[in-house]
Amino acid sequence: MKRFxxxxxxxxxxxxxxxxxxxxxxxxxxxxVVPFPPGGATDIIARLLGQKLQEIWxxxxxxxxxxxxxxxxxxxxxxxxxxxxxxxxxxxxxHVINPGFRADLxxxxxxxxxxxxxxxxxxxxxxxxxGLEANTVPELIALAKRNPGKLTYATPGTxxxxxxxxxxxKSQAGIDIVHVPYKGGAPAYPDVISGRVALQIxxxxxxxxxxxxxxxxxLAITSPQRAPTAPEVPTVAETLPGFSVMSISGxxxxxxxxxxVVRKASxxxxxxxxxxxxxxxxxQLGMEPSGTTPEQFDAFIRAEIEKWAKVVKASGAKLD
Numbered sequence: 001m002k003r004f005x006x007x008x009x010x011x012x013x014x015x016x017x018x019x020x021x022x023x024x025x026x027x028x029x030x031x032x033v034v035p036f037p038p039g040g041a042t043d044i045i046a047r048l049l050g051q052k053l054q055e056i057w058x059x060x061x062x063x064x065x066x067x068x069x070x071x072x073x074x075x076x077x078x079x080x081x082x083x084x085x086x087x088x089x090x091x092x093x094x095h096v097i098n099p100g101f102r103a104d105l106x107x108x109x110x111x112x113x114x115x116x117x118x119x120x121x122x123x124x125x126x127x128x129x130x131g132l133e134a135n136t137v138p139e140l141i142a143l144a145k146r147n148p149g150k151l152t153y154a155t156p157g158t159x160x161x162x163x164x165x166x167x168x169x170k171s172q173a174g175i176d177i178v179h180v181p182y183k184g185g186a187p188a189y190p191d192v193i194s195g196r197v198a199l200q201i202x203x204x205x206x207x208x209x210x211x212x213x214x215x216x217x218x219l220a221i222t223s224p225q226r227a228p229t230a231p232e233v234p235t236v237a238e239t240l241p242g243f244s245v246m247s248i249s250g251x252x253x254x255x256x257x258x259x260x261v262v263r264k265a266s267x268x269x270x271x272x273x274x275x276x277x278x279x280x281x282x283x284q285l286g287m288e289p290s291g292t293t294p295e296q297f298d299a300f301i302r303a304e305i306e307k308w309a310k311v312v313k314a315s316g317a318k319l320d
Contacts, residue, residue, distance in 0.1 A: 025085055025261050027030055032251070033089045034073025037067045041128050041205075041285060045120060045249055046090050052272035070094055070159060070319075072105065075252070079107035083206040083256035088116060090247050094160035094306035100312035101319050113252045115297030117266045119145060120287045121203040123227045124165055126236065127216040129195045137220050137239040140199075140259025144175035147277055151177040153199035154188035159319050160202040164308055165222045167315040169316040172240045179317070192216055198244040201286065203247055204230070228293070229283060248290070250297055261296050 008288065020148045030053070034046050043063070050061035066074035070095045078089030099109050107113065109148055126137070134140040144151050154164040158181045166179055177199070182188040185202040193215045200207070204227070210216045220236045221227060224244040237243040251269065253262060270291035272278065292300070 005154055011032050012286050014239055020024065022207055023264075025264050026057050026059045028086065029062055029180070030057070031062045031064050031084070032186055033064050033066055033078050033086045033087065034066075035066060035071035035073050035090065035092075036067055041203075041287075042092060042249060042284065043123075045282070045287070049269070049272055050121060052275055052278055053268060054115055054270060057217055070098060070124060072098060072102070073248070075113070075242055076106045078252060079112040081254055083254035083258075085253060085257050085261040088251045088253050088265070089113070090119075090249060093164075093247050093304075094159065095250075095252070096301055097159055097308045097312070100309035101211070101317070110228070110302060112255055114255045114257060114262060115294050115301055116251040116253055116262055117269045117273075117294065118248055118250040118290045118292040118297050119269070120249050120282055121223075121290045122287045123230075123245065124162060124222040124245055124247055125202060125204040125207040125211075126165075126169075126219045127192070127200050127202070127207050127211060128219055129192050129198055129219055130214070131195055132198055135217065135219070136160075137234070137236055139177055140219060141239070143178050148176040149178060150196045152180050153177050154180045154182055154185075154192055155164075155199045155201050156188070157181045157183060158317060161245060161247045162203075163317070164303040164311055165201050167317060168224075168243065168310050169236065169246060203286065203314045206285065215221050219263065228288070229286075250292075259294075266292075266294050 026062055029038040032046050032050055034043055038041050050063055054061050066077050072090060075089055075091060075095065078087055081087035095109065128134065134143045153166050155166060163179060170177060180197055185206050187235050188200055191197040204221060211218045218233060220234050222236050222245040223236050225231060226235055249253060273289040279289055
């Protein structure tokens with residue numbers, strides 16, 4: 001009995017400081033590091049979430065911008081920050097793609113960083129120039145097989161989720177279509193609309209104005225299931241089972257951050273994501289809230305790193 005009581009006392013001595021730390025968190029302002037300049041969709045989501053967390057925490061949430069190197073600059077800053085929960089980094093799909101492209105990352109994506117929660121998902125659209133013979137994914141695959149190496153697809157750049165969606169499509173369908181990277185999605189639309197480029201893979205929210213105007217035609221989305229906001233739009237997975245590419249954002253912290261603090265922050269983030277006005281605003285941006293536990297987000301990160309490393313190797317793609 002004495003041995004049991006000593007063991008219990010030791011366990012409580014270890015657990016109580018962490019529990020107390022989590023209960024008090026946050027006791028000062030929290031930084032959300034955005035790896036892009038101000039003004040983009042990631043910035044908008046960070047600000048919306050930050051406002052909700054301020055209400056929950058009663059503490060200021062500061063948005064700090066550290067753009068550069070395809071999100072690497074901002075993420076490296078977070079990885080090397082004090083592991084106390086007061087510096088969180090916003091990550092996007094590039095977070096799980098970069099390890100496959102960059103052998104020289106200044107941090108280990110899995111060992112140096114821990115997931116707090118996924119924040120949102122955004123559907124990716126495959127659109128085509130209006131005159132393209134194909135109107136569906138099966139027709140597109142058949143057309144590409146009849147014309148190997150002749151069809152082109154535009155994306156916002158090499159190494160993006162949209163680029164990887166195209167390479168995964170090529171791999172799973174056994175087709176040869178040529179990647180045409182642009183500096184952002186917007187500059188590509190004139191070429192797709194005019195027919196100089198056959199296809200474009202871009203976030204659905206960015207594609208919708210041109211789809212609604214009849215300037216491009218929507219073939220499918222790359223999500224594993226149909227979007228609740230557009231249930232009439234088929235998925236690539238309906239033709240190629242298992243196909244899944246979504247643009248995501250989430251929050252990470254240095255891996256040494258106390259787990260009690262990570263779990264407390266994750267629960268509060270999920271509470272913020274359930275707010276009706278935040279859900280409505282995300283819907284307007286073509287996004288859906290997608291909160292997770294830290295463990296679920298870490299598992300997603302590990303699985304996606306492995307998945308995209310194989311795609312990058314098979315494609316032979318290199319960063320510009």
